Amino acid sequence: MKKTMLAMALLVSANGWADEGMWQPHQLPELEAVLKSKGLEIDAASITQLTTFPMNAVISLGGCTASFISNQGLAVTNHHCAYGSIQHNSTAQNNLLQTGFLAKTLNEELPASPGSKIFVTEQVSNVTKQINQELTPQLLGKERFDKIDQLRKELIAECEATAGYRCGVYSFHGGLEYYLIKQLEIKDVRLVHAPAGGVGKFGGDIDNWMWPRHTGDYSFYRAYVGKDGKPAEFNAENVPFTPPSFLKVSAKGVQENDFVMVIGYPGRTNRYNTAFELKNMFTQNLPLSKAYREQTIELIKQIAPAGSEARIKYESILAGLANYAKNYEGMLASYQKGTTQQRKDSSEQMMQSWIKADAGRQARFAPALKNLQQLSEQSIEFQQRDLILNYFGYAQTFSTARKLYRLAHESTKPNEDRETGYQERDQERFAAGLKRMSRSFDPQVDLEIAMHFLKHYSQLPAKQRVAAFDTFFGLTGADVDEKALKEKLQAMYQQTKLGDEVERLAWVGKSVDDFKASEDPMIQFAVAMFDTDLAEENAGKELMGKFAVARPKAMEAVIAFNKTQNKPVYADANGTLRVTFGTVQGYQPRDAVSYSPFTTVKGIVEKATGIDPFDAPPVQLAAIQKADFAGYTHPVLNTVPVNFLSNVDTTGGNSGSPTLNGKAELVGLLFDGVIEGIIGDVDYDPALNRSIHVDSRYMLWQMEKADGAANLLKEMEIVR
Structure with missing residues (x-):
């Protein structure tokens, strides 16, 4: 019944909407006519089959x-997606973030950061x-949560x-x-090429989202993979994986109003949040x-000067913090100026009226x-406290100690009863996280x-305080003795050994009694907080179990x-494979301002x-000055395009997604x-929803004319 309802809603809505929607592949047969009318040239059925081209080329x-x-x-992705590696x-002394990196041979390729994986x-x-x-x-409540989890x-x-699957x-x-x-699950991933920071991050935080x-x-x-063709851990004897298919790279690119399609793994949207949830969010x-993000950024920059070893360790964390700080800034500005709420x-009032107009609908939907x-309302009771403690988690020694002690407890249970994240299938990821900490x-x-966050x-x-947390740090009220607190922290950091990778890894496999007997102050913190942490987690599960009853019925x-309103019906993004499509086009963000859909190398010089x-x-600027653009020019602009806009519907997680033409x-x-x-994560606006793409012509031109990546160009199949 539910599947039929979804299919009917999709069919009703497919004709009368803009290019909105992050579609599950199995939904696309219903959109074949729309896709073909917009410019899809390949068989629409092929993008519903995960084991055929082009879907199995996207990872x-x-x-x-x-x-x-x-x-x-x-494999090609975004510079910021490979930033951690x-x-x-x-x-x-060898800052690849600044200089870039190119492996001319397979032997020169570098291991990606610990825990890096490719999933097909x-x-x-x-x-x-x-x-x-x-x-x-x-x-x-919790019983329902636990049953779903089981x-x-x-x-x-x-x-x-x-074996070999996740x-x-x-x-x-x-x-x-x-x-x-x-x-x-491919476990051996290596860094092949990254342009210089002045290319891959040109514009930095100033231009981010702009x-x-x-x-x-x-x-x-x-x-x-291993020589047998199956996934294997990093080994010098491993061989390049032969994918089931791969994408050809176009040197012709696209022009304004051309059809484009994006296949990828968008992270999370919340377009079906209630009006109450939306208001609380903003x-x-x-x-x-x-x-809190901006404060953390400033702290790191103050303590770790640019170019220092400490700053290099935190560059990836800084990039993530800054990206979403600006994201939030844009979201808030759009919300305050616009009419989203x-x-x-x-819309919610209209739905309530529609429900009340029918006794059957009222009985079916109103209680949920x-x-x-x-x-x-219940879920936000301790919202500020939870945010502060989440940001306190950026202090990695404290959060690492908690995870290690939780692992000791979970390891006493049968594997199938362990908490997600602590099962045998998770041990490799767990260890990789402990190793990654050494470089961050x-x-x-x-x-x-x-x-900083203890003061907050x-x-x-x-009523917002946590007794065990207060007791451990000696916090008895708002008038904290900052000098005493700082001295306590300094003593903890001097005595702990969790900053050492060998010591961290040595705790894996130790017993609960080993932790309780430890004199390491960070371990003592984890032990002191454990019962409280577990109680908080169980309370969260109780709430999520209740949501698991109410939310599905509300979504029905x-x-x-929405079906009665001729609105598109697609699930919110949740990290799974989706397809979205649209056209190359600019936009008008405000009165008397109109943006064209392409930028060019001229703008780099400016x-x-x-x-x-x-x-x-300098090598890039010299190449631009030389104006050797043959084979990569835009036919109208007569130069190399750098980035372009489209109205495809995307969000975080889509970063690195291939943008495809009709072929x-x-x-x-x-x-x-x-x-x-940017408010599109909660509210789609066809006039302002635009995604930014690196133009394939620019990537190929930069690789050939500035970076000397002839070996990689030769390896690709380039359509000219």
Whole structure:
């Protein structure tokens, strides 16, 4: 019944809407006529089949997207998606973040940062029936959460019985549907090429989320497997992976109004949030998060000067903090200036009226909507405290100690009963995180972050406080003795051994009693907080179990109502493979301002100052001055385009996604959105929703004329 309702809603809405929607591949047959009318030239059925071209050429990096572009496992993604690996291989003496990197041979390629993986989706199965048939009405709260968790684990364990695969069960529409996704897990990933920072991060935080843009946001990885062709840990004897298919790279590119399609793994959107949830997000949560991010950025910059070893260790963390700080800034500005809340309020009121107009609808939907409202109000009771403690987690020694002690407890249970993240399947990732810390940690920075958020915490009212936390740090009220607190922290950092990788790894496998007997102050903190942490987690599960009853029923109401309004019906992004499509086009962000959809290398010269973040490399500027653009020019602009705009519907996680033309040739890489449309995570606006792409012509030109990457160009199949 639910599947039929979704299909009907999709069919009704497919004719009368803009290019909105992040579509699951199985939904695309219903959109074939729309896709063909817009410019899709390949068989529409091919983009519903995960094991055929072009879908099996698109891969996940676990937070970003990439795609295979050669039969030797060469994969292209964004520079900012490979940033952690570039930073991991950088030192103050050999700063690849600044100079860039190019491996001329396979032997010169560098290991990506610990834990880097490439995931190739091979199968998606609807398991809604298997889960829902086990969920009786009597299962409520934490019991319901635990039952869903148990069923997920069982499905995953069965899926992962075949070695070399990583599986997950994802909920769609708040739990209305569940899908089991099976991915080939490639464990040996190597850095092949990254342009200089003055190309890959040209414009930096100043230009982030802005248009016009002139950023060469691309880098290359290579996937390796054992000699038997199966996934294997890093080994010098491993060989390049032969992908089932790969994308051709277009040197012709696109022009204005051309059809484009993006395939990728968008992270998360919240377009179906209630009006209450939306208001809380923009009036409470985001302002606080933005402030805490900006404070953390300033702390790190103050303590770790530019160019220092400490700064290099934190560059990737800084980039992530800054990216979303500006994201939040744009979201807040759009919300305050626009009508998002008013339209959400109006839509919700219209839906409520539609429900009340029919006794059957009222009986079916009204209780769930009322329940959802009550749960939403309950969920924000300790919102500020939880945010502060989350940012306190950027002090890595404290958060690492907690994870290690939790691992000791979980290891006493049968594997199937362990918490997600601590099962045997998670041990490799767990160890990789402990290793990564070595290249992203400085004790002085860590200490100052902890001190900063402890001061924030101390100002919370009594009902927001955590007794065990107060006791451990000696916090008895708002009037904190900062000198004594700082001395306590300094003593802890002097005595702890968790800053040493060997010592961190040595705690893996130790018993609960070993932790309780430890004199390491960070371990003592973890022990002191454990019962409280577990109680908080269980309270969260109780709440999520209640949401698991209310949210799916509320989403049924939303979907049914949207069908009557001829609105598109697609699930919010949740990190799974999606397809979105549209056209190359500019936009008008405000009165008397109109943006064309292309920037060119001319803009690089105009912006270049020689100083970060506009430090275009001299070799690039010389190549632009020489004007040798043959083979990469835009036919109208008569020069090399750098970035272009389209109205495809994307979000975070889509970074690195291949942008394809109607023939499924790679014409660009999606890497950003525009500040005016950034509120698209909660509210799609066809006039302002624009995605920013690196033009394939610029990438190829830069590689040939400035970086000397002839070996990689030769490896690709380039359409000229």
